[in-house]
Amino acid sequence: MGDLGRFELPVLAAVARLRGNAYGVSVMDEVSKREGREVSYGAVHVTLDRLMAKGFLTSKMGEPTPERGGRRKRYFELTGKGEKALAAARSRYRTNFAGLNLKPAGA
Amino acid sequence: MAPNVFPVTCTDCGSPKQDQDLPCPNCGSVRTTVHAAARGQSFSSARATATVIPYSDTVYDSAELEQLGIKAVRPLTKSDLAYLAKSDLEMLRRSHERPAQRFNTLAKFLDLILKPDNAESAIVNLAELYERRLRADPSHAQRWLVAQVGWIVFGRAMDVFRHFMRARAGK
Numbered sequence: 001m002g003d004l005g006r007f008e009l010p011v012l013a014a015v016a017r018l019r020g021n022a023y024g025v026s027v028m029d030e031v032s033k034r035e036g037r038e039v040s041y042g043a044v045h046v047t048l049d050r051l052m053a054k055g056f057l058t059s060k061m062g063e064p065t066p067e068r069g070g071r072r073k074r075y076f077e078l079t080g081k082g083e084k085a086l087a088a089a090r091s092r093y094r095t096n097f098a099g100l101n102l103k104p105a106g107a
Numbered sequence: 108m109a110p111n112v113f114p115v116t117c118t119d120c121g122s123p124k125q126d127q128d129l130p131c132p133n134c135g136s137v138r139t140t141v142h143a144a145a146r147g148q149s150f151s152s153a154r155a156t157a158t159v160i161p162y163s164d165t166v167y168d169s170a171e172l173e174q175l176g177i178k179a180v181r182p183l184t185k186s187d188l189a190y191l192a193k194s195d196l197e198m199l200r201r202s203h204e205r206p207a208q209r210f211n212t213l214a215k216f217l218d219l220i221l222k223p224d225n226a227e228s229a230i231v232n233l234a235e236l237y238e239r240r241l242r243a244d245p246s247h248a249q250r251w252l253v254a255q256v257g258w259i260v261f262g263r264a265m266d267v268f269r270h271f272m273r274a275r276a277g278k
Binding site for chain 2: 024025043046049050059061071072073
């Protein structure tokens with residue numbers, strides 16, 4: 001199974017969290033909120049494409065929106081492979097941080 | 108009703124007004140002066156006063172806008188102009204027309220380089236974010252848009268490069 005990149009993990013986690021409403025802007029907002037910094041839409045767009053190419057995500061086009069000239073949003077969903085990759089990343093993090101007694105960030 | 112962002116007074120008698128939509132409680136005049144901080148491109152901090160046009164509940168009277176030399180690219184609604192003074196209307200015209208043209212140019216470019224579905228969703232998302240930017244920080248919105256398109260193009264190029272390198276390595 002392919003490893004998740006540094007930025008791919010939060011993007012994949014955001015899609016999982018937004019279930020059903022994960023499109024470019026909502027994913028970008030979710031990642032920005034969780035990471036505590038502004039992330040670039042371009043970076044999110046490219047990462048979503050890469051995650052699809054890796055088979056972690058699927059997408060389907062939504063309904064045309066009249067306020068955007070009839071253009072459609074693309075909604076993303078996690079695949080089984082994506083879910084397994086997320087679970088594997090979580091368990092790796094847990095293993096890495098096990099036994100460490102760290103001060104909270106900013107303390 | 109949204110609160111006034113700038114102090115508002117009656118143009119005729121000078122009484123303070125709570126609501127710029129309503130006639131003056133003192134003299135009944137509908138003419139309103141908004142004491143707005145100047146928002147020129149030089150970012151001057153000088154304060155200015157200007158008279159706003161009384162508007163209907165839904166849309167500004169287009170004749171009044173034409174008198175001022177304002178040609179909107181779409182019907183202007185109350186929310187567009189609720190707090191704009193006359194001196195800001197020219198800025199509004201500029202900020203509505205040129206960015207829209209630039210956006211369309213970049214959207215055509217994305218249509219050319221990305222697959223149809225990918226381009227469509229990228230353009231919809233960028234339009235949503237660009238509107239957000241124009242409202243929050245119009246002076247940097249254009250640069251922001253170019254940077255996002257640059258990211259997408261760069262990412263696409265990197266993916267093609269990776270694909271090529273993998274093929275070359277026989278993976």
